[in-house]
Every structure is written in structure tokens, then in C-alpha cells.
Amino acid sequence: MSLKLKIELRPRHKRLLGYIRESRGRLLLAMVCMIVVAGSTSATAFVVKPVLDDIFMKKNEQMLLLMPFVVVIIYVLRAAGMYGQEFLMHYVGESIIRQLRDNLYDRITELSLAFFHDKKTGVLMSRITNDVNIIKNMVSTAVTGALRDCFTIIGLIGVIFYRDWKLAIIAMIVLPFAFFPIYEFGRRIRRFSTRSQESMADLNSFLHETFAGNKIVKAFGMEPWEKNRFMEKNKRYFRYEVKTYRVKALSSPVMEILGGTGVALIIWYGGYGVINGQSTPGNFFSFMTAVMLLYGPVKKLTRLNNAIQRGMAAADRVFDILETESEVVEPENPAPIPDPPHRITFENVSFAYQPGEPVLRGINLEVYPGERLGIAGTSGGGKTSLVSLIPRFYDVTEGAVRLDGIDIRDLAVKDLRSRIAVVTQEPILFNDTIGSNIAYGSTDATQEQLLDAARAAYIYEFIQSLPKGLDTVIGELGNRLSGGEKQRMCIARALLKDAPILILDEATSALDAQAEQLVQKALENLMKGRTSFVIAHRLSTIIDADRIVVISGGKIVEEGRHESLLSAGGEYYKLYNRQFSGRSSENGRENGFPEQSKKQ
Ligand SMILES: Nc1ncnc2c1ncn2[C@@H]1O[C@H](COP(=O)(O)OP(=O)(O)O)[C@@H](O)[C@H]1O
Ligand SMILES: [Mg+2]
Known part of the structure; x- marks a missing residue:
């Protein structure tokens, strides 16, 4: 049998085994059930001989009374074993994925924001919902099914050899040729069905996009174009499905022809033995039954490799996340957090999301306790990045952010964030x-x-x-x-x-001018006595700020109060003018353009 089982046990797979080990009591019991199932399956083949030879050939009445009981007992045992095995294995599998899910959610929520930017939400979700299921499938269906199948195969081969070892040797040589196509067909079906799944995923995201964006589709008159695109994608899916079914439809008939030929050979040789008086009909049919019963377990075993490969790949994806360390590291001995109000100092701060691409450079800024700092600047200048450093959503690349003189990396993250x-x-x-x-x-x-x-x-x-x-x-x-x-x-x-520190990142951008005035008053109350960072979408929000910094290209380019900045005629002056002179209609949005969403 060409079973390519490539299992290398890496440390993380040992960790997976660690999850399994916790349920070893139930696993052991399940194993006992499997042996019962395997034993009773083999016994089915075994009793064919006494039934045929003693009851039908020798007409032994004692056996006639005994055998039906034996058969019932065998089947009851088998049923009990199947129940126990099925239930216990799924119990173990489900408890493993429950643990994995808990641990994943725990890990993911603790990870830094940078992690969430790198990974798509949908991908993270599929780790928790999909991948753990694939792992469960591997643990509770594939591997344990395989164990049962192995036991069964061993038992049946035992029966075969016990009944007629010469014929058994012949069968061992002939049968693999019949089983080989199962493996080969399976491989092809997998290849096509993977493609058809991918093509279905593509179709799904297309549907999502065009239904959600239907307004735009209509507004731009793109219905025919989208219909065409849909039909193309639908056709591609159709093609892969058809290919899959061509192989599927072919596999059973081919199998049967090959299997039938094998059985014919055995009948010929075995029948020869019976006619010659070297064997009995019971012996022969017991042998045949065992051979037939072999088909199921062997077929399942050929699928094992696939399930294990898929499971291992899913386990890798899951452990990739479980083993990710948060970039925001808790200090070992956190400093006690001082009492409010707080002074925030940026000390020569540089910051980059991607190494080598700084979005903030050489920022020096001291914000006094209770000061209200306005932050202005063109979009993409680095305002949001700057304030994200204060609650340690990200850590600085160079320099330090200090709270009352303490590097915020020396404070417990929980303490720090409780103040913001x-x-x-x-x-x-x-x-x-x-x-x-x-x-x-x-x-x-x-x-x-x-x-x-x-x-x-x-x-x-x-x-x-x-x-x-x-x-x-x-x-x-x-x-x-x-x-x-x-x-x-x-x-x-x-x-x-x-909280004593307040960060408002364009918090009033979604309000119309009237609502903004109301909220502005609310914010005034809110900011009293607090160290506030107010990123302004509309400069009117920060006219009263104690100080305004203008950020452009990741640097502080100007600093001062509203009036002095205006009269300086620099960057702020330009921003201000662009906003107030360009305002032709009072729609509450500068430049007449709605705020552009930065989400991709
Ligand atoms: N998560 C991120 N990963 C990589 N680059 C980012 C990320 N967020 C923002 N940037 C980039 O950093 C720069 C500053 O962005 P941001 O701080 O949001 O500016 P602002 O708030 O002033 O509009 C921009 O060039 C932006 O594209
Ligand atoms: Mg921003």
C-alpha cells in the first residue's frame, strides 16, 4: 500500500499531544471499544465456517441452536463498542477544540494592535472556527478511525491466515492491486475538490462585495458587467465540480472490476481446493467474508494521509498564533503609577510600523498636567500614530514616552490604560x-x-x-x-x-456642525483638569487649546497658540485657510468632500 505518512513530530505537535494527553482515560476506554469492534468484525468472518460446515453441511442440530446466539452476541458487542468509541472519541475531540479555542481567543485578544493590522479579521476568525475543527477531525475521526481500522485489518488478516494460509499469501499479493486505485482516485478527487473549494470561496467574496456595494454597482450602471463576472466565476466552479464527479463516478466501477477479478481468482483457486477435498466450503467462505470485510477499513486508511496532512497544516496555523509573543511586553517589575494629573513627555521618539519606514521622527514634546494639546496636520501626517503610542497600542522604535517621568514601558499596561x-x-x-x-x-x-x-x-x-x-x-x-x-x-x-488622560482622535469628525457645537461643550467639560490630546479634523475644535502642534511628514513642524500660529503664516495658516475659505456651502464638511474612510 502506498501510504505516504509523513509525520514529523515537531515540538508544537508534541504540544498538541499534550492537549490529547489530558483525556487519556477516555481515550483508553475508546481504544478498548475499538478493539471490541475490531474483534467482533473479525469474529463475524470467523463464524462463517462453523455455520456453513456444521449447520449446512453436517446438519449438526446442537450448532443450529448455538450459532444464532453467538451471532447475536457478536453483533451486540459490536454495537456497544461502536457506541462507546463514537461517543468517547467525539467527546475527546470536542474538549480538545474547546481548549484550543479558549487558548486562541485568550492569546489573540492579548496580542498587540500591530498583529491585528497584519492579519485580516476573517483569517483570524477562521483560525478559531475552522482550523480547530480540522484538527478535531484529524484527532477524533481520522486517527481514531484509523486505529480501529488497523485493529480490524489485523483481526481479519488473522482470520484469513488461520483459515487458509496458502490462499492468504496469494490474496496478499493480488489484493493490493485492487486497492491501489482507491488511493489514486482519492488523490485526484482531492486535487479537483480543492480547486472547486477555492473557486467557491472566490464566488462568495464576489457576492459579498457586489451585494454590499450594490449602490455603487447601480449608480455606475455596472449590472451587466457584474453579471458577466458572476457567470464566469460560476462557470469555473461548474467545471471543477464536473471534473471531480467524472473521477468520482469512475472510481467505483473500476474498483469493482478489479475487486471482482481478484475475487474471481480466489474463487477459482479456493474452489479448486474445496473440490479436491483439501478445504471445506465453510473454510472457503469464512475466508472470502474476511477478504470482503477488509475492503472498508483499507479504503478508509487510504484517506488517512489526507486528513492528517490537513490536520497538521491546521495545527501549524493554530500554533503559529498560540506561539506569537505580544510586541507590547509587560515589565517584570512594574513601577507604581503616580497620582493624576499626568505629564506626558515624548523624548526623541521615532516610530515605524514597518522596519525602515518611520512614520514619526525625532518627536520631542512635553504636555503638562491638565494641558489641552491640539494636534493638527494633513491627513497621513502621523497624528493618530503619535497618540497611539501613549496607551502603548504600539511601542516606540526609538526614544521613549514618559508619564510623570516614568518610561511607560516600566508601567503595568493595565495601570497605564486605566488612566487613559x-x-x-x-x-x-x-x-x-x-x-x-x-x-x-x-x-x-x-x-x-x-x-x-x-x-x-x-x-x-x-x-x-x-x-x-x-x-x-x-x-x-x-x-x-x-x-x-x-x-x-x-x-x-x-x-x-x-480618566485623567484623554485622547480624542478626530472625535467630532462624524458630527454635523450643529451637533459638533453641542459635543464641543461636552468635551470642554470632559477636558477640564485632564491632560488632553485633541486631534482636530476641524480646526475650530482646537482654537481654544492651550497649545497646538502641527504634524507633517512624521515631524512636529510648528507649535504655539492659535493666534500666533495664524500670524506666523506657516503650515497651520495654510490648513486654516484651506478650511475656511473653501467653505462655500454650509454642509459642515470642509472642502465640500466627505471624510474619506481609511479602511481598505
Ligand atoms: N497600521 C499601519 N501600518 C502601516 N502603516 C500605517 C498604519 N497606520 C498608519 N500607517 C501609515 O502611517 C502614516 C501616518 O498615519 P496616521 O498616523 O494615521 O496619520 P494621520 O492620523 O495624521 O492621518 C501614514 O502614511 C499611514 O499610511
Ligand atoms: Mg488619523
């Missing part, structure tokens, strides 16, 4: 109630505090207008929430957290 509230550019809400979304991270807040935060963020009235109020689940609202409403909820969340 963030409102991001894209409002992020979870599919939970509005109440829980606002209380996210402040679970011990009272109802009263929650409502106060909602009021201060000017979202209270909106929430009151909903029939279920704070208990409204975000998902139920579907697309009804406007960008401004979402953003005000995020502001309420930041308000409730009541």
Missing part, C-alpha cells in the same frame, strides 16, 4: 445594549452616572426617544444610528471612564 480614555475616529460599538456600550470598561458605574454621561455627551434625548431606552440593543437599530449618534455614545463612554 480614548475616542477614536471611527466610532466602535459592540452588539450589546446602549447601556452596556456606554458602561464598557466602567462596569461598576451606577445608572445615575451613566445617564449623566449620556446627558453630557448630548445623547440622552436620543436614548430617551427609543422605546427601550438604555436597554436597546445596538444591532436592533441596524443602520438607523447616524455617525454622530454613534460618536456621541463613544464620547459618553469616555466621559464615564473619567
Whole structure:
């Protein structure tokens, strides 16, 4: 049999075995069940001889009474074994994937943001949902099925040799030729079905894209073009499927011809022995039954290699993640965090997402306790990157960020982040109630505090207008929430957290001019006494800032108060002019262009 089992046990596979080892009690029991199944299958073939020879040939009445009982007992044993094995193996398999999933989720949520940028969300999800299943399939179906099949094969071969060793040797030489095509056909089917799966995945993402973007498809009159593209992809899928079925349809008949020829040979030789009186009909049919029963387990064994290769590949993907170290490292002996308000210092900071491509260079900046720092600059200048360094979403490449003089890498990440509230550019809400979304991270807040935060963020009235109020689940609202409403909820969340350091990254970009004025007032309250970093989409947001830095090309190019920066006539002046002179219509968006989403 050309079974290419390439299993090299690397350390990570040993780790997988570690997961399996925890269930060894159940595994052992399952193994016993498998031996029972294998034994009773072989016994089925074995009893053919006494049934035929003693009952049918010799007409032995005692045997006539005995054999039906034996047969029933064999089948009951087999049934019990099958039940135990099936249940126990899936129990073990499911508990392994449960552990793997827990560990994966644990690991992934702890990893740094850089990790999430490198990997697509869909890919990460498929690790947790798909890959662990493939591993389970390998552990509980393939490997254990294989064990049972091996036991069965050993038992049946035992029967074959016991009944007629000469014929057995002949069969051992002839039969592999019949079994070889199973392997070969399987290989081809796999190749085509992989391609057809890929082509289905392609079709899926095409559907997702064109349905989600249907507005654009219609607006640009691209329906015929998309229909054509769909038909092309559909046709490709059709072709692979047809190829798969051509091989599938051929495999059984070919198998039967080959198997039939083999059986014919055995009949000829075995029958010769019976006629010559060297053997009995019972002996011969017992032999034949064992040979026939061999077919199933051998066929399954040929598929084993595939399942193991797939499982090992999935295990590799899963362990790749489990073994990833977070780039944001916890200090061994964290320094105690000082009391607020906090001073934040950037000391000669450089930062790069990709090595060799710095997006921030030589940043020196000291933000005093309670100071309100405005940050302005053209898009892509590095503003978001700069403030991302404060909660250690990323670590600096060079230099240091300090909180009250302590390098933030010497503080416990948890302590550091507990002092910072963030409102991001894209409002992020979870599919939970509005109440829980606002209380996210402040679970011990009272109802009263929650409502106060909602009021201060000017979202209270909106929430009151909903029939279920704070208990409204975000998902139920579907697309009804406007960008401004979402953003005000995020502001309420930041308000409730009541942290001494505040980061507002274009937090008012999704608001219209009127709502912005309201939120601006809320933010004024929020920023009082806190060290605040306010990235401004509209410069009107930071006119009152204590100080404004202008960031361009990863550097601080200007620094000062609004008036002095304006009169300096530099970068800020240009930004300001572009914004206010270009405003022809009052749609609340500068340049007349809506904010461009940076998501790809
Ligand atoms: N996750 C990331 N990986 C690689 N490059 C990034 C990432 N995020 C931002 N950048 C790049 O860093 C630069 C600064 O981006 P950003 O800090 O978002 O600018 P701003 O907030 O001023 O618009 C841009 O050139 C941007 O393309
Ligand atoms: Mg930004």
C-alpha cells in the first residue's frame, strides 16, 4: 500500500499531544471499544465456517441452536463498542477544540494592535472556527478511525491466515492491486475538490462585495458587467465540480472490476481446493467474508494521509498564533503609577510600523498636567500614530514616552490604560445594549452616572426617544444610528471612564456642525483638569487649546497658540485657510468632500 505518512513530530505537535494527553482515560476506554469492534468484525468472518460446515453441511442440530446466539452476541458487542468509541472519541475531540479555542481567543485578544493590522479579521476568525475543527477531525475521526481500522485489518488478516494460509499469501499479493486505485482516485478527487473549494470561496467574496456595494454597482450602471463576472466565476466552479464527479463516478466501477477479478481468482483457486477435498466450503467462505470485510477499513486508511496532512497544516496555523509573543511586553517589575494629573513627555521618539519606514521622527514634546494639546496636520501626517503610542497600542522604535517621568514601558499596561480614555475616529460599538456600550470598561458605574454621561455627551434625548431606552440593543437599530449618534455614545463612554488622560482622535469628525457645537461643550467639560490630546479634523475644535502642534511628514513642524500660529503664516495658516475659505456651502464638511474612510 502506498501510504505516504509523513509525520514529523515537531515540538508544537508534541504540544498538541499534550492537549490529547489530558483525556487519556477516555481515550483508553475508546481504544478498548475499538478493539471490541475490531474483534467482533473479525469474529463475524470467523463464524462463517462453523455455520456453513456444521449447520449446512453436517446438519449438526446442537450448532443450529448455538450459532444464532453467538451471532447475536457478536453483533451486540459490536454495537456497544461502536457506541462507546463514537461517543468517547467525539467527546475527546470536542474538549480538545474547546481548549484550543479558549487558548486562541485568550492569546489573540492579548496580542498587540500591530498583529491585528497584519492579519485580516476573517483569517483570524477562521483560525478559531475552522482550523480547530480540522484538527478535531484529524484527532477524533481520522486517527481514531484509523486505529480501529488497523485493529480490524489485523483481526481479519488473522482470520484469513488461520483459515487458509496458502490462499492468504496469494490474496496478499493480488489484493493490493485492487486497492491501489482507491488511493489514486482519492488523490485526484482531492486535487479537483480543492480547486472547486477555492473557486467557491472566490464566488462568495464576489457576492459579498457586489451585494454590499450594490449602490455603487447601480449608480455606475455596472449590472451587466457584474453579471458577466458572476457567470464566469460560476462557470469555473461548474467545471471543477464536473471534473471531480467524472473521477468520482469512475472510481467505483473500476474498483469493482478489479475487486471482482481478484475475487474471481480466489474463487477459482479456493474452489479448486474445496473440490479436491483439501478445504471445506465453510473454510472457503469464512475466508472470502474476511477478504470482503477488509475492503472498508483499507479504503478508509487510504484517506488517512489526507486528513492528517490537513490536520497538521491546521495545527501549524493554530500554533503559529498560540506561539506569537505580544510586541507590547509587560515589565517584570512594574513601577507604581503616580497620582493624576499626568505629564506626558515624548523624548526623541521615532516610530515605524514597518522596519525602515518611520512614520514619526525625532518627536520631542512635553504636555503638562491638565494641558489641552491640539494636534493638527494633513491627513497621513502621523497624528493618530503619535497618540497611539501613549496607551502603548504600539511601542516606540526609538526614544521613549514618559508619564510623570516614568518610561511607560516600566508601567503595568493595565495601570497605564486605566488612566487613559480614548475616542477614536471611527466610532466602535459592540452588539450589546446602549447601556452596556456606554458602561464598557466602567462596569461598576451606577445608572445615575451613566445617564449623566449620556446627558453630557448630548445623547440622552436620543436614548430617551427609543422605546427601550438604555436597554436597546445596538444591532436592533441596524443602520438607523447616524455617525454622530454613534460618536456621541463613544464620547459618553469616555466621559464615564473619567480618566485623567484623554485622547480624542478626530472625535467630532462624524458630527454635523450643529451637533459638533453641542459635543464641543461636552468635551470642554470632559477636558477640564485632564491632560488632553485633541486631534482636530476641524480646526475650530482646537482654537481654544492651550497649545497646538502641527504634524507633517512624521515631524512636529510648528507649535504655539492659535493666534500666533495664524500670524506666523506657516503650515497651520495654510490648513486654516484651506478650511475656511473653501467653505462655500454650509454642509459642515470642509472642502465640500466627505471624510474619506481609511479602511481598505
Ligand atoms: N497600521 C499601519 N501600518 C502601516 N502603516 C500605517 C498604519 N497606520 C498608519 N500607517 C501609515 O502611517 C502614516 C501616518 O498615519 P496616521 O498616523 O494615521 O496619520 P494621520 O492620523 O495624521 O492621518 C501614514 O502614511 C499611514 O499610511
Ligand atoms: Mg488619523
